[in-house]
Amino acid sequence: MKPEPAGTVTSEGASASVRARFGSSEVPASRATQDRIDIPEFAPNLLPEGDIRPDRFLDRELSWLAFNSRVLELAEDPTLHLLERVAFLSIFASNLDEFFMVRVAGLKRRIATGLAVPSPAGLSPVEVLEKIGDEAHRLQQRHAQVYAEQIRPALAYEHIHLMHWDELDDAAKQQLSAMFAEKVFPILTPLAVDPAHPFPYISGLSLNLAVVVRNPVSDKELFARLKVPDQLPRLISIDGPRAGAIPGRVARFIALEEVIAVHLDKLFAGMEVLEHHIFRVTRNEDLEVEEDDAENLLQALEKELLRRRFGPPVRLEVTHDINPNIRALLIRELGVEESEVYSLPAPLDLRGLSVIAGIDRADLHYPKHMPHTSRFLNESETSKAANVFSAMRRRDILLHHP
Numbered sequence: 001m002k003p004e005p006a007g008t009v010t011s012e013g014a015s016a017s018v019r020a021r022f023g024s025s026e027v028p029a030s031r032a033t034q035d036r037i038d039i040p041e042f043a044p045n046l047l048p049e050g051d052i053r054p055d056r057f058l059d060r061e062l063s064w065l066a067f068n069s070r071v072l073e074l075a076e077d078p079t080l081h082l083l084e085r086v087a088f089l090s091i092f093a094s095n096l097d098e099f100f101m102v103r104v105a106g107l108k109r110r111i112a113t114g115l116a117v118p119s120p121a122g123l124s125p126v127e128v129l130e131k132i133g134d135e136a137h138r139l140q141q142r143h144a145q146v147y148a149e150q151i152r153p154a155l156a157y158e159h160i161h162l163m164h165w166d167e168l169d170d171a172a173k174q175q176l177s178a179m180f181a182e183k184v185f186p187i188l189t190p191l192a193v194d195p196a197h198p199f200p201y202i203s204g205l206s207l208n209l210a211v212v213v214r215n216p217v218s219d220k221e222l223f224a225r226l227k228v229p230d231q232l233p234r235l236i237s238i239d240g241p242r243a244g245a246i247p248g249r250v251a252r253f254i255a256l257e258e259v260i261a262v263h264l265d266k267l268f269a270g271m272e273v274l275e276h277h278i279f280r281v282t283r284n285e286d287l288e289v290e291e292d293d294a295e296n297l298l299q300a301l302e303k304e305l306l307r308r309r310f311g312p313p314v315r316l317e318v319t320h321d322i323n324p325n326i327r328a329l330l331i332r333e334l335g336v337e338e339s340e341v342y343s344l345p346a347p348l349d350l351r352g353l354s355v356i357a358g359i360d361r362a363d364l365h366y367p368k369h370m371p372h373t374s375r376f377l378n379e380s381e382t383s384k385a386a387n388v389f390s391a392m393r394r395r396d397i398l399l400h401h402p
Contacts, residue, residue, distance in 0.1 A: 059121040083364040087357035105284035199333040204283035213271040234352035244359035284311030
């Protein structure tokens with residue numbers, strides 16, 4: 001007979017261990033199975049006092065990032081319908097925005113107030129924040145890569161084009177220029193920065209253009225900030241609202257900020273526009289209301305909502321081709337750390353892809369779900385609904401609510 005390999009527990013050995021412990025050769029099967037946890041290979045990772053070790057836990061914030069990574073995996077899945085993948089790209093971006101506004105902001109607040117208590121996973125808020133930064137940078141780069149290398153080409157194959165200005169024909173350019181003059185120009189407000197005008201407030205999640213202009217008379221350069229208006233569609237349809245819904249018919253879209261950028265000379269008349277860059281700020285929008293302590297909950301909420309609007313920045317997104325001097329200016333004026341800067345290829349803020357995901361193309365979406373009532377909840381001889389409790393007394397009924 002071959003000797004058993006080292007570390008192998010035979011059934012005889014296990015039975016002897018159980019008999020020695022319980023003083024009987026007739027031990028219930030469940031007790032014998034339970035006894036296996038005393039064998040080192042099966043023992044839980046316990047501290048001497050019986051508590052589970054911290055490394056057996058997952059940190060809540062890092063676990064949430066792992067969840068959003070799985071959302072991104074759905075956008076990467078070539079077996080899914082194309083516009084569903086586009087929707088997942090948009091959902092990922094929206095999820096990550098909320099994560100920074102609430103979860104990351106909460107961590108930074110605890111660190112600032114000295115409440116840096118380690119999580120059940122054994123990580124301090126500072127350690128969690130560092131890990132979040134590493135993973136979030138990786139995820140955002142992957143997100144941008146999926147859009148540029150997979151989704152945009154796949155949309156073009158289906159005649160849905162996300163265009164750049166220099167890819168448009170003259171007719172489309174004239175159409176967009178007329179639209180800019182009529183609908184966009186009147187609501188734009190460029191704000192220059194100089195000794196008499198401090199750096200303006202940048203609202204959370206807004207898209208902005210950092211513009212550098214030169215005065216031809218004094219030869220002096222100025223920095224100006226221009227907010228992309230959020231009351232207009234982020235992606236402008238060039239070929240009409242229904243173009244994308246017709247298979248084989250070309251549907252072209254262009255980002256609003258790109259249309260604004262090519263018309264900057266209209267906004268800075270008499271100035272020479274040297275360069276422009278897109279940036280976006282995410283602010284702390286976590287609510288801090290103690291419901292039990294607040295004498296007037298409504299007033300407390302109003303105060304907190306006002307404070308939230310001016311919360312400190314927790315993330316700065318810039319295009320990867322940004323001028324280093326402009327980048328340094330934004331970091332300094334917004335008070336963010338270098339680790340909180342996310343350098344990405346344009347376009348920023350892919351939440352705007354929800355417009356594309358909403359195109360009515362049945363062949364590019366999941367089949368529509370047709371709800372129906374279980375036959376056990378319909379009266380057998382009439383079209384009236386059955387009494388739910390009577391039906392439940394007769395049998396179990398499985399219901400699915402998507």
